[in-house]
Amino acid sequence: MRLSASHIREADPRLKLALCLALGPGLWLFEPVVVAVAGIGLLGVLLSLAVEQPLGRDMVRSLAFFVLFWVGLKVGVEMVTGMGWQEAATDGLVLALRLSTLLVLGLALALSTSARSLGLAVSWLLRPVIGGERAWRIALSLALMIHFLPLCLSTLAQVKEAYRGRCPQCSLARRAVGIPLAVVRNLGQKTWNQTLAVAGRGLESPQAWAPDFRWSRRDSLWGVGCLLLIAAAWLA
Structure with a gap:
């Protein structure tokens, strides 16, 4: 896990930012099964990054409360508008899955860059x-x-x-x-x-923000592989 975390941290930040920008909107549009698979993969990445930089119990509790708040609000509004409790609960679970995966994506980016x-x-x-x-x-x-x-x-x-x-x-x-x-x-x-x-x-000063990146062959391989996975998720 430490080896994989070091590889992720050493990747070009432009690559990680581009992948997050490409994957983030898709998490609201992909099928729930695809989102679940992406969430499991991102959770593995997050756990490897959290070995050396723990998230903290309070932060995890706050994020869980954030997800539960919006899920409860959505379920309550849909039941008030006349939707059955089974359909409302299903929509709530889908929202919880999408929000949780999106938060895991953001945390992985924050811990790796x-x-x-x-x-x-x-x-x-x-x-x-x-x-x-x-x-x-x-x-x-x-x-x-x-x-x-x-x-x-x-x-x-x-x-x-x-x-x-x-x-x-x-x-x-x-x-x-x-x-x-x-x-x-x-x-x-x-x-x-x-x-x-x-x-x-x-x-x-502007001199401190002059980009000095070095794109490597490994970044190209990571980028092509991740883009192929995202394209397959869009076509699923």
């Missing part, structure tokens, strides 16, 4: 279209957003743990108000740290 590498790939893609000045600014914004998302989840988990330890008798209404306020305040304090990190590493 750094935020800066993804930003460089986006800069390389947009540079011929919108120019170098706009491309590196978009790349920096994307890298900061990708870096900030897991920071938001970890901050939320820390605030919840602090509330459980310091105020175990708090009502649900009080937690619903206090936890978001504490998360927003903590994230506001972390933005200054992000600014200092960007300035300290010199990422606020």
